[in-house]
Amino acid sequence: MLFNSFIFIGLVVATFLFYYTPFLSRFQVVILIVSSLLFYSYNEPILVLLLLFSVSINIVSSYFVVYGKDEYKKRFAIMGVVMNLSILLFFKYSSLFSKTFLSSSSSLGEFLLTLPLPIGISFFTFQGISLVVDVYREKYFNNKEIIPKSFLKHSERVLFFKGFFPQLISGPIVKAHDFLPQIEAKYLNTINWEQVIKNLITGYFLKMVVADNLKDFTFWIAFPYFQSQSTATLLVMLFGYSCQIFADFAGYSLIAIGLAKLFGYNFKDNFNFPYISKSFKEFWKRWHISLSSFLMEYLYIPLGGNKKGKVRTYINLIIVMLLGGLWHGAAWSYAIWGGFHGLTLGLERFIEDKIKIKATIFFNVFKTCFTFGFITLAWLLFKLPNFEHVIEYLKSIFLNSEIELNLQIIIYILLYSAPVILYHFIYLAKSRQTFSQYRRFEYLLYGIMLFLIVVNSGTSGSFIYFQF
Amino acid sequence: MTRKIFFTATILLTTYSIFVSQFAPRWWRASQHQWQDNFIKAQHFLYDNTDSYQSIIIGSSLSSRLIMDSLPKTYNLTLGGQGIVDGLNILSHKSNLPKNIFIEMNLALRPENKEFTTSLNSPIMFYPRKMIASLREDKQPLAILGLIQIVTIMKLKSLGYLNKKNEKKNPDKSSQTNALFPEMLKLQIAAYSKSPDEEDLLKSFNLLTNYVKSMEDRGANIIFFELPVNPQLEKLPYAVAIRDRFYKYFPRSKYKYVSLPDLLEPETSDGIHLKPDEALKYTIYFKDESKNFIR
Numbered sequence: 001m002l003f004n005s006f007i008f009i010g011l012v013v014a015t016f017l018f019y020y021t022p023f024l025s026r027f028q029v030v031i032l033i034v035s036s037l038l039f040y041s042y043n044e045p046i047l048v049l050l051l052l053f054s055v056s057i058n059i060v061s062s063y064f065v066v067y068g069k070d071e072y073k074k075r076f077a078i079m080g081v082v083m084n085l086s087i088l089l090f091f092k093y094s095s096l097f098s099k100t101f102l103s104s105s106s107s108l109g110e111f112l113l114t115l116p117l118p119i120g121i122s123f124f125t126f127q128g129i130s131l132v133v134d135v136y137r138e139k140y141f142n143n144k145e146i147i148p149k150s151f152l153k154h155s156e157r158v159l160f161f162k163g164f165f166p167q168l169i170s171g172p173i174v175k176a177h178d179f180l181p182q183i184e185a186k187y188l189n190t191i192n193w194e195q196v197i198k199n200l201i202t203g204y205f206l207k208m209v210v211a212d213n214l215k216d217f218t219f220w221i222a223f224p225y226f227q228s229q230s231t232a233t234l235l236v237m238l239f240g241y242s243c244q245i246f247a248d249f250a251g252y253s254l255i256a257i258g259l260a261k262l263f264g265y266n267f268k269d270n271f272n273f274p275y276i277s278k279s280f281k282e283f284w285k286r287w288h289i290s291l292s293s294f295l296m297e298y299l300y301i302p303l304g305g306n307k308k309g310k311v312r313t314y315i316n317l318i319i320v321m322l323l324g325g326l327w328h329g330a331a332w333s334y335a336i337w338g339g340f341h342g343l344t345l346g347l348e349r350f351i352e353d354k355i356k357i358k359a360t361i362f363f364n365v366f367k368t369c370f371t372f373g374f375i376t377l378a379w380l381l382f383k384l385p386n387f388e389h390v391i392e393y394l395k396s397i398f399l400n401s402e403i404e405l406n407l408q409i410i411i412y413i414l415l416y417s418a419p420v421i422l423y424h425f426i427y428l429a430k431s432r433q434t435f436s437q438y439r440r441f442e443y444l445l446y447g448i449m450l451f452l453i454v455v456n457s458g459t460s461g462s463f464i465y466f467q468f
Numbered sequence: 469m470t471r472k473i474f475f476t477a478t479i480l481l482t483t484y485s486i487f488v489s490q491f492a493p494r495w496w497r498a499s500q501h502q503w504q505d506n507f508i509k510a511q512h513f514l515y516d517n518t519d520s521y522q523s524i525i526i527g528s529s530l531s532s533r534l535i536m537d538s539l540p541k542t543y544n545l546t547l548g549g550q551g552i553v554d555g556l557n558i559l560s561h562k563s564n565l566p567k568n569i570f571i572e573m574n575l576a577l578r579p580e581n582k583e584f585t586t587s588l589n590s591p592i593m594f595y596p597r598k599m600i601a602s603l604r605e606d607k608q609p610l611a612i613l614g615l616i617q618i619v620t621i622m623k624l625k626s627l628g629y630l631n632k633k634n635e636k637k638n639p640d641k642s643s644q645t646n647a648l649f650p651e652m653l654k655l656q657i658a659a660y661s662k663s664p665d666e667e668d669l670l671k672s673f674n675l676l677t678n679y680v681k682s683m684e685d686r687g688a689n690i691i692f693f694e695l696p697v698n699p700q701l702e703k704l705p706y707a708v709a710i711r712d713r714f715y716k717y718f719p720r721s722k723y724k725y726v727s728l729p730d731l732l733e734p735e736t737s738d739g740i741h742l743k744p745d746e747a748l749k750y751t752i753y754f755k756d757e758s759k760n761f762i763r
Contacts, residue, residue, distance in 0.1 A: 006592050194469050201473070213610075216501040224651045407621060412500055412614045443469055447476025454481060456608040459503050460587065 001042040003255050004208055004460055011035060012259065019263060020188045028186060029160050032263060036165040040120075047118045050091070051163065054121075057083045058128040059158045062135045063151060066143045073136065080132035088125040091118055096330035120169030122327055124162050126294055131158065131176040133298055140177035157183055166259040170252050172270040172290035175297075179265070186264030198446060199258030205419070205449040206251030212458025213416045214244035217409050221380075223389040227396055230403035233410055234396055240413035241383055242376040243420040246275065249288070273427045275375075275420070278367040280344045283375060291327070295320050314349065318342035328382075333390070337381040344374065481602070484609065488602040497606040498615040502529070502548035503584075507605040509545055510558050510588055515598045518543060519564045523762060526555035527572025530695045530740055533747035538755055542570075551578025553672070556679040557585050565688045568762045570726075571680075573694040573714050574707075574740070577664055577672045649738065653698060656739030660704035669709065673717045680718065691761045692718065693726035696750060698739045702728075724761040729753045 001008045015035040019028055041048045061080025065073050094112040102109035135143050148154050161179050162168075218241040220226060226234060253270035260267050267290075274286035284292045300320045306313040318339065325338015357363065384390045426445075429435045488496065499505045512518065522541040525531055529548035536544050543566065545555050552571055557580065559565060587593075597603045680690055692714060701707060714725075732753065734746040742750060 006590060197470050197473060209610075213500070216503060224648060224655075227651070228648045407618050408500075408614075411617050411621075412611075415610060415614045415617075443472035444476055446473040447480065450473060450477035451480040451484070452610070454477070455484065455602055456610045459507075460583065 001039050002460060003252065004204065004457075007042070008039070011039060012262075016262065019186075025185060029156055029183065032164060033156070033160050036160075036163040036168060039165040040163065040168055043119070044116070047116065050087070050118050050121075051124065052159075054084065054087055054124060054128060055159050055162050056155075057087075058131050058162065059151075059155045062131050062147060062158065063154050065132065065135045066147045067149070077132050077136035081129055084125050084128045084132070088121060091115055091121055093326075093330045096332075100332075117330075123171045123173055124168060126173045126291075127162050127167075127176070129298060130173075130294065131161065131180075134176040141181060146180045164260070164265070166256040167267065170249075170256070171288075172253055172256060172267050173294050174267055174290070175294070178268065182265050190264065192261060196258050196261045199254045199261065201446050201449050201453070203251045203254030203256075203258060204453050206247040206254065206423075208251075208457040208460075209449075209452045210416055210419050211244050211248035211251060212460060213456075214240050214247065214413065214458075216458065217413050217416075218244055218383070220406075220409060221383050221393070223384065223386070223392065226393055227400075228403070229396070229400065229409070230405050231397055231401045233403075233406045234393065234400065236410045236413050238376055238380060240417055242275075242372075242379050243413075243417035245379055245382065246271070247420055273424050275372050276368060276424050276428060277371050278364055279371060280341065280348050280374075283371060284341075284345070291324065295324050299323065310350075310353065314346035317345045317349070321345060329385070331385045333381045333385045333387055336387065337378055340378050340381070485600055485602040488607050489600075492607075496612060498608065498611040499606060500608075500611045500614065504605050504611075506547040506550060506554075506584065507588065509547070511597065511604050511606075513543060513545055513558060514561060514588075515604070521566045523568035523570060523758075524559070524566040525570045525572070526552050526559065527570075527695075528552070528575045528578065530574050530697075530742070531572045533695075533742045533744075533750075534754065535748055535751040538748075538751045546572070547584075550581050550584060551575050553578070553580045553675060553679075554584055556676075556683075558588070560679065560682065561589060565683065565686050567687075568689045568691060568758075569683055570691050570693055570758070573692055573710060574697065576676065576710055576714070577668050579668075579672070580675075649735075652738035653700070656698070656701055657704070660701045660706040663705040664709050669713055673713055677717055689724075689761070689763050690718075691724045691726060691758060693754065693758075694728055695740075695742065696728055696732050696734050696746075698736045699733045701739055726754060726757045726761070 001011070015031060018024055018031050024031065037048055037051075040051060057080060061076045061083070064076040065080070068076055094115050095117075098109045098112035102112070134140055135147060148157070157180065160183065161174070161176065164174075164179075167174050218237055220229060221237050221241060226237070229237070250271040257267045257269070270288060270290050272286040272289060274283055277283035277286055300316055303316045303319065304312055305316065308316075319342070321338045321342030322335055323338065325334045325336070325341065328334045328337070380390050380393060381387075384393060497508075499508050513524075520541070521543040523539075524543045524545055525534065525539075527546040528551055529546065531546040532544070532548055534544065534546075536542065545558060547554050552575070556571075559569070593603070601607055683690060694711065696702070697707070729750065732746065732749055734742050734750075736746065737743050
């Protein structure tokens with residue numbers, strides 16, 4: 001079920017009405033669970049069973065970490081993490097394993113290729129791991145205050161935490177310590193409507209007007225079509241894809257954040273204007289923050305982080321980014337993409353350790369452009385999962401300078417990418433004093449976005465991050 | 469703030485709607501890409517007064533190449549990237565059918581594009597779009613803004629203000645397409661070499677039979693036609709299987725067929741789409757042949 005479909009809007013409206021009906025207030029969590037299961041089962045009802053199985057692992061392991069015998073706590077925590085990862089590995093990476101190591105004619109190879117990829121599995125698995133690790137570490141909350149003694153009540157809360165529909169299939173990856181303490185009765189008069197409306201309008205605008213329109217022009221990045229495009233067109237298409245992937249995912253996250261607020265829950269920001277980053281390190285603090293902070297907290301730091309010497313730090317960075325790349329999809333191109341980012345992070349750290357350059361405005365602008373350029377180039381691995389096609393695309397950039405420009409593609413990509421650039425510029429301008437006088441006209445911007453959602457939406461397309 | 473946002477959006481929408489319905493020039497329309505083009509064709513057919521059309525062509529992008537100026541009183545409802553089922557679905561929502569319905573045979577197995585038909589027929593948007601022209605696909609303001617920019621640049625180019633240096637070294641467009649041709653033909657040969665799945669054939673032809681029967685019941689005259697493709701594809705299993713199945717479900721003794729032209733052996737631009745000169749030749753042939761069949 002897409003966030004921009006009428007059926008989804010109907011579901012949200014119905015859920016909202018039941019949720020805030022006074023005599024049903026005792027059942028608020030149950031109402032959201034029912035809606036979430038309806039939402040998840042809309043396309044393939046059978047996969048709800050897998051979600052429930054995954055949730056049940058977390059219910060049992062987290063409960064016994066808290067209320068089990070002390071000597072078994074570690075075992076339950078390990079069991080919880082291993083089983084979560086096993087489900088993810090089996091459903092998401094079996095096809096990659098089969099393609100790489102098994103013959104397609106073997107019955108096992110064929111079977112593994114036919115396994116369905118349950119939507120959102122990467123997201124809800126990571127949330128499950130965060131629950132088990134958080135209760136085991138007991139770093140953020142007092143377990144007995146957050147995990148109820150009643151097994152039934154605990155099951156309800158865990159099912160709600162993993163299944164809450166705004167974040168269920170494409171994040172943000174909400175951590176247990178951020179979400180569980182928020183579960184309590186919610187009231188209509190505490191909704192911050194301005195924030196809800198702003199998040200929803202910006203999110204739907206980025207998705208429906210920017211990303212959905214851009215996708216019909218970046219489509220030509222596909223093999224073999226790109227081979228007949230000129231150098232400038234190929235570069236503009238790459239730039240457009242960079243803006244599209246941002247608008248698509250940041251848009252989704254903003255909608256999710258807005259919807260959660262509608263039901264009284266706060267998710268942390270998932271994007272913080274990533275394309276103004278002056279370094280790769282900064283980029284990963286601004287892009288898909290819920291994933292990078294998860295990897296930092298639950299992988300990089302347990303690996304030793306930067307506490308075990310410089311060489312080990314570089315290695316840790318590369319390992320984390322390689323796995324982060326593979327998290328995105330079961331194809332080696334994603335691992336290469338992750339490895340590429342790991343290498344750039346390591347290299348950047350190495351250079352920073354060796355050379356100190358005074359930061360001037362020009363140098364900062366250069367660094368921002370350089371970072372954006374490299375990140376944009378790396379998105380090619382997302383768009384073209386076949387590595388040979390990536391090489392062909394790069395070759396075409398150098399060889400097709402004589403071919404005539406495709407004006408239609410160039411003009412429309414620049415037109416629909418402009419809001420992404422503007423979005424980042426407004427953020428930069430907001431920090432300046434002179435901007436405050438224009439702030440009172442902010443509603444005009446939201447009004448225009450809402451108008452464009454109504455009259456200028458692109459053809460509806462799945463969210464890019466659904467596949468992960 | 470929230471009220472101001474909704475008020476601004478309402479004012480903008482009202483002003484734009486009045487402009488589109490009362491003051492917009494005839495050229496105030498744009499299509500950005502194939503999918504949108506399909507929507508525009510379908511919306512125009514469903515919402516506007518199209519009852520004066522005597523005939524309609526249902527098909528894929530293959531038939532989009534037909535030169536419609538040569539086929540008067542014929543509506544071209546061919547949908548690029550989609551199949552005949554979507555076209556027939558649109559027809560089924562129209563109260564008055566044209567007398568003659570031409571159905572393309574080549575890509576008859578393309579399944580229904582549910583996203584397209586659901587979006588087009590969605591009751592929530594169907595009537596607002598029918599009544600408020602500014603909500604239709606061809607009136608998107610940013611698409612029109614883009615078109616204005618493109619036309620302006622083209623005009624400046626034709627007046628010699630832009631890109632003179634580049635023009636000299638630019639090879640013509642056809643050579644770019646030619647460079648891609650072997651690769652595309654290879655892909656098409658691979659696709660056409662496989663026989664279609666029996667289950668797909670059954671499903672598609674049962675559905676097609678239902679549509680044809682319902683159109684006939686409403687008095688329409690059905691005429692099938694097959695677009696010529698590259699000679700290397702014409703006799704491959706995929707093309708043969710579909711052709712045979714048409715003759716089985718819709719016997720030649722009972723149904724009208726515009727047969728393949730004997731002399732036209734098109735190179736095509738990618739194996740299946742006619743080049744402009746080939747499309748013109750075929751349109752002339754199609755017009756001559758169909759004269760005998762139309763009512």
